[in-house]
Amino acid sequence: MTEFCNSCNTYLAWDPANGPDERTVLLPVGGVPAVRPGTSPPAVDPGSGRRAGERLRIAVEPTTISVIPGLEPAMVSVHVINLSSVVDRFTVELLSAPPFVTAVPAEVRLLPNADQSVDLRIGLVPAPMAPAGRYPIDLRVRSSAHQGVAVSQRVDLTVGVVDGPVTLTVTPSIVRVRDTSGGQTELLAENTGGNRPLSLRLEGSDPERLVRFIFEPARLDIPPGGQATARVRLQAPEPPPGQELTRSFTVTAIEGTREFTTTGTFTQASTAQQVDLRLEPSVTKIRDVGAATIRLVAAVAGGPRPVRLTLQGSDDERAVRFTFTPPVLVVPPGGAGVCTVRLEAPEPEPGQEISRRFTIGAHDGRGEIAATGTLTQSTSAQNLALWLEPNILRVRDAGAGYLNVVLDNRSGRRPQTVTLSGSDPERAVRFGFGPPVVQIGPGEILTAQLRVDAALPPDGQEVERPLTVVGTSHDGRRVEGTGSFVQTSSASILELRLDPSVVRIQDASDAVVTLIADNRESIVPARIQLEGSDPERAVRFDFQPSWLDIPPGGWASSRLHLRASRPERGKELTRQITVTAVDERREVSTTGSLIQTSSDRRPMIGRLLTLLGCLLMIAGVFLPWTTAPRRITGINFSLPEFAEDTNISLKPLHTSAEQLRHVPAALISAGLIVLLFATLTLFGLTGTKGRLIRTMAMLGFLFVVGFSLAFVVRADTFGPGIGLIMVATGAVCAFAGGVVGRR
Template sequence: MSEDVCESCGAANPQGTQFCRACDAYLGWDTGATTIGGHPAVATVPDTVDTVETAEAVAPLPASHQGETATAVRAAPADARAPEVHAATTEVTLVPEQPGTVTARVSNRSSVVDGVLVEVEESPDWLDVSPAPLRLMPGDEGTLEVALRIRDGALVPAQRLTVQLHVCSESAPDRRVPVAVTLTVAPHGPPATLDVQPRLLRLTDEARARFVVRIDNRRANYPQGFELSGGDPEGVVRFGFVPRVVQVPAGQLVEVRGHFMAPAPAPGQDATRQLTVTAANDGGESVATLTLVQHTSPEPEVVPVGVRLSPRELRVTNAVAADFEVHVDNRGGREAVELALGGRDPARSLVITLAPQRLLAPPGQVTVARGHVQLTEAVPRGRTVVRPFTVVAGDGASEHEAPGSLEVTMTPSPITTAQLQVTPRHLTRADTRHGSFAVLVDNTAGQQPLSVRLTAVDSHGTARVGFTPPVVSAPPGGVGQARMTVQAPPPPGGESVTRDLEITADDGEGRLLAHAAFTQTASDRRPLLRTLLVLGGAALVLLGTLLPWNLLTTADGSTIVATAPVQALGDLRNVSETAAVHLVAAATRVLLVVLAVAMAFGVTGKGSLTRKTALLVVLLSVAYVIAAIVVRGATFRLDGGLLLLWTGAVAGYVGGVLARPA
């Protein structure tokens, strides 16, 4: 047996139950606005847009609280008695603006004329209780009528609840008779209304769209469940709703997201459709309309395949080949095109290679193939040639051509724009066999690297020339450097020689020439040598004069001069032979000293004085030696003094000879 589950408390109730047996929440009077297919809908409450404040229900009191007074009571007379009440109606159905009435037979059991009072225990705010006045004579019986109504402006959800009425007399208000009344707030209000936003939709080149369904239940006091669906007269539009089955609470306005997919009209055509959205339940259905205007753009014109080269004009320098791209433009086509690619050149001087040779160009795209073109003829240096060619793309029915050209430029040999420089241009070196130059290969005006081998010759043909390095490389726009060393025999002393050098730089295609001069000078050493010989000879003569000669005496020259018997000169007739020999030896030493000094002073002259004094030194010393041997019988032995004396005389004489003009 199927059951209906209460959404308020979750309790299970037999199918068809109007109010929940556990919490008295409204489940549905019969198959109608709250049911779909005869059962309460298992639905989702969508997004709430607006709501009307509803009055809250008051749950029935526990039995332990029934009979408690709602107001303060006063003491009753001693003979006061509670009235006797027999309720005629205990169930009342309330509808806005239609009050319900509770009737009861009331008997006055007291001994006084007494009125009847009615009080409500825990009355809901929305409930208005109005008892009719009733006064009874002692022992009389009358009918008590109590009007129950919903206050104006209150939206009370459909429900069932129990209200405790307390009936008492005016004389004994503390003695009450409880009367339990079951109130049923009946479902009331119109069916929920349906609206669609926007009501007009325009679509261009689209088949899908979204819209919003609004279900308004703000005027009903009971929830309403709906199953949403959509349709069109042609039955070709498909609808969807999130959620599809909805529960709209009492007093609320909700929104449901909807979407549809409608077939697009033919290209260039318009279509207008009236779409209907239906919200249905067992109580009926609500319908809202939506106007759909669709437009499909006309199909684009069929554009033939286009073929072009990128770049179209190929330019290379000092090369004979270039790469390019073939762009096959099928963006205006509606289907793929298969093309065969090939190349042509009227001069038959090019080799054209394409990859791939067969190309599939999808519609709406630009497909790229790779190309390579190479010139087979030789291009002289300093020349430019242009060769046109064409790339052909054929689909079997027609051909598409893309023209292009290859421009090949061969620049002149870099040696034609280069310069060879030698620094310094004229090098003078003294007393050496070697000279060094800097060689510059200037390629600043060139567009290619330059590599040359350096060589050189001299005008005399006796020099050896070397380069470090022998091969110089100069980058484009740059300079190469090398070191040139020259080794040549020096000239005779006091002379100079100049060698003209011719430097050559050769790259195999041309030559560069540069000139330089290398001058060698040899210093004249005769003045220095003359000075050394003259002064040295004078010093040796002076030294030899002062040293002992070991001839007739072993005394040195200074002693001989210092001990000379100068007083004997006053009486030459009486001079002894020994004194005479002593005086001659002293005089000879003094004369030799004078000659040595004269020899030294001759260094500034032309050598005549030096030569003469040197001869006099030799003659004087030799004469002295001969006289000593012959006259005195001395024994000759060449000692250091005479040796130095004669050596100095010879040196002085040679110095005097070197002093003569050449």
Template sequence: MSDIICEACGAANPPGTQFCTECDAYFGWSQTAAPARPATPSGMSTTTPVTPATAADASRVIAPTVEADQTALTLDPEVAVPMSLHMYNPSPVVDGYVVQIPTAPSWLRVTHEEIRLLPRSDAMVPVTFGLADGPVPEAQTVSVDLLICSLTDEHKSTPARVELTVPRFGRPVTVTAHPSMIRLLDENEGKAQLALDNSASNYPQTVSLTATEPEGVVRFDVTPARCTVEAGATATATLAFAMPELDHGATTERRLAITATSDDEHTETSVTVTQQRSQAPEHVPVTLRLEPSVMRVKDFAMADLLLVVDNRRGTQDRTLTVGGRDPEGRVSFTFPTSRIDVAAGRIATMRLTVEAEPPEIGKDVSYPFSVLANDEVEEAETTGTLTLSRSPAAITTAALRLHPSKISVRNTSTGHSRLIVDNAGSDQWLTVYLAGSDPEAAARVTVRPASVQVPPRQSVWAETTITANPPDAGESAERQLSFTATDGRGTVTCEGTFAQRTSDWMPVARVVLTLLGALVAAAGALSPWTRIPEHFFGVDRLGVAIPDDLDGELRQLFATQPPARVVVLVLAAAMALGVFARSGKTTQTAAIAMAAGFVGYMVFLATTTTGIVVGGVAYGAVLVVVGAVSGFLGGLCIRRR
């Protein structure tokens, strides 16, 4: 294309220029109107078929002045709603404009024609608002911010706000019942689901549900009776109804009308109910039985049993009144409740307790009785037997034992034992008082504790202490003991023996003292008799010639001391052998001879030598004397009878 020559100043301008670059003269534009165009969303700009403005034009652009002729519009779902924008171009250049909606709802559709204004000129620009294709939005009012942007400089824009209202439209909520036909056989109650549909409107509707029946004999319960269905949504409710009971063999059909009311508008649906009752069943009586029917109770006055009510052959539920009967009036009955329910074709059970007067001890007795169950139609009965028995008195089966039965003691006056009360043969507790005695009254018997309680099938024991004077030494004595256990109605006894023995220590003392004296004396015979070592001459010098180098005293000791020691040893042996004699004379004679002879010999030495006078008596002399005394005492330990 060739350059455009300005008619005002003659300057050459590039093709497509609308204003002269030298004098700003307007070159004109196409007279053909552009088709309507939708407003662009936020961040978008729409290009025009004209040549873009130059950089010089953009620098002189000023944001337009915009004023809407309406600030609130009510949208129509069928057609778009128009409004006008009074726009003024304060720029020195011709400028085009586009309407943008930065936060446009997804359901909104806005269109307008191409907008172009001469410098410093204004115009009324039509803009239409409509609903986009697709689901109708929910009824609401929103504020929409319009942004009128320059096409030359998109940063130059002017905002405008319009309040848009989506009106309510659509049909009332519809109600349908599922199932719409119900058949009741031998039943009086039923249910149906109610479906509430608000998909044909764009606003929530609150619906009240009611149900009616022409005769007014049906009871209804709608849950919930009032609910809110959101726009374009559905909800459910439950219809429960109770029909009047029919006679056997009767059939009826009823139409139930359900009404949904919202904003004075009503929609209805119906449910057809066919009710039928079977022919009256044949009456079959119930049967009763007791488990167990015969009860045997020992040492107790009552028993629990199970009443079984059998309605398996019956076709009707039964409610029966239960009770007991005793021909003699001696049995009492305890039921947890006076009535029992048993369904058709079922079995019901009930626990009950029967009680009667117990028999005498050791006897038994039987009580026949009956249990009855009746309603307005019939009475059923079953029988049972209660047998009570009482065990013999515990004292009659109890046993009394002394353990050990023979109490043997030595060298003491007291003995101990256990007195056992055995209740293994009874199922009853046994309380008894215990006592013991000696028929000769020579022993004292003590039982602790004096009273015991014995559990059934068990045994307990008490400690007994027997005290009596012991017999003489070497003698023994036995005393018969008697023990009793009584509960005040009966008595059990047992016998025992208390054996005492006193040891005879005389023979032992004889042997011990005699042998001990002999050993001590023999030891003394082999030990020094004086404290001067040179004066000791043992038995080994017996028969040995007297040495010539000994003086007078030593020669005398050498000659007499060994024989004296031999004599002491012989007498010690005689004293020891005297143990085997029946009497103690041999031991006593040997002991006296030993003591007298030894003392005499020592006196002789004291008068003829200086050893004893100067040195004194040594331990050997003491042992000889002590041995003689011990042997003499052993000889005295002979019991004379």
């Protein structure tokens, strides 16, 4: 059954008890469609038949709001327009919103076609704090009388960020440990004052910077208003036994530029441990040895863990050497450990005793425990003897000799290692021991061979060289033995001679002679080195060989190659040379002469040039002198022919050409004149100055030049012939011979 208002025909409700069933046909009442019971009625205006959108209209401002937790709520203005034809009461409320959003519904009563604005206060619950973020909410305006008439609008709500302090708590705040280096606590971080998630990086510190912090996890992620925990492991050096250390520490949580801290205390206690060291025996006595072995006993009383001891030893004189086996001793709590200690020290002098006080220290990383002891060393009185046999070594004509070094350890009670060495005041003797190091046992006598080498004295002389042999034992003790080395040299004669002693060479710079070394008068061998010299240092000496080994009563030879610069041409030069033979004892010399002669070849060359020039001049006389205007030989070139060819008048001679023709041509021909010059040139070879040669050769050359000039100047044409050229060339060659061949 449907109920309506009698005054305004407003739809009231269904009566479920008396309502129609599924078979009931619902007819519209007053033009409004009927609705079955149990279904929502359509949003219509009962009086006019219009839908809710046509009856109600709203406008919300603003549609985006921001609210910060703990501050004033946001205000939303809702403008409600009643488009229906009836008076209605409208409720403004939130339809859907997060649980932390609150709003007090607002109501407004409107006449038909009236409008009015109403403010809705949207806030946040005080606790728990709303998370920061953007949240959509639905705002609804509905009719109080008709549930089906409602209009909704979406509003975006932004919850602002609130960064509150983070609370850090370590539980327990006082961490107590004993006999260990580590402890742990728990860190609680609470984000109750903030509405956004946090990621905190954890760090730890202490004033002494001795505590090591290990966070598990190293970073905490805390939701808004939530909390998180991390395990904090602390590690620090343990205090000395029997002591307690309290260290304050700080745990810091870092998020961006913000830091949050909390403090705690780390207390470490160490149980007292007593470490006792003792030496067994504490006083050690040894005789005739340099080492001893003792025991070091370390006992640990109390404590929860073993003690690790690093051992070392020392003494005031720094003469004792310590060897620990093992070098590091680990002793369990309440137990004992044993270490073997080897002590080594130089032995005292024979027959003496020495006591050395030493200290052995054990370090356990916190302190040092020490034990003291005494090492007493003594050596038996013993005398290691050394002497030379023979005490005086004599040699003749020899540079080396042998003797024995005797070592006597019959009074000793322990073996000795002796190193042998020798010396002499002049440092002229070389010592060779076989062997140089001798191992000699107690009660023994050993012999070592000694070779001494020294240069022989001069011939016929004797020299005595004092010797000192020193034996040094392995412990630094020395024993000496003395003797003498006497060397005698027999008188010997070594003779040198050059074969030949006077060397003559001509036009050469090298000469070869034989050097003979005669040792037939000597009874000792000779090993000599050959050297040469001359006062001017102009001669080069080359010996082949340069060393000679000559047996006694024998001889040897060496080929000597001499080289010196040649003297000037035509001169002779005599060079005095000296050859010296040197050995270890003596120096023998011999002299000789090198005579060098240099020939002068210039006179010979001058004669040859003069003869060649004369031959050319004579041959040129019988060959043509001119080829134009006529071809005439020099011997046939008479004076009339010359006058005719050169157009020279002979009137000054008061002789006609016809008269001249009756004179024999050979008497006045040009070739005859040249033959005269050539003959006089050859005659000049009988002289030494070459003046006649040069004069005749020059006249012959000038005659040929004048002859040629006459033709060049007077004749119409002129062609010099081979004969004329040969005569001129011969004159020049003969002149050169006269210049070169003069003395």
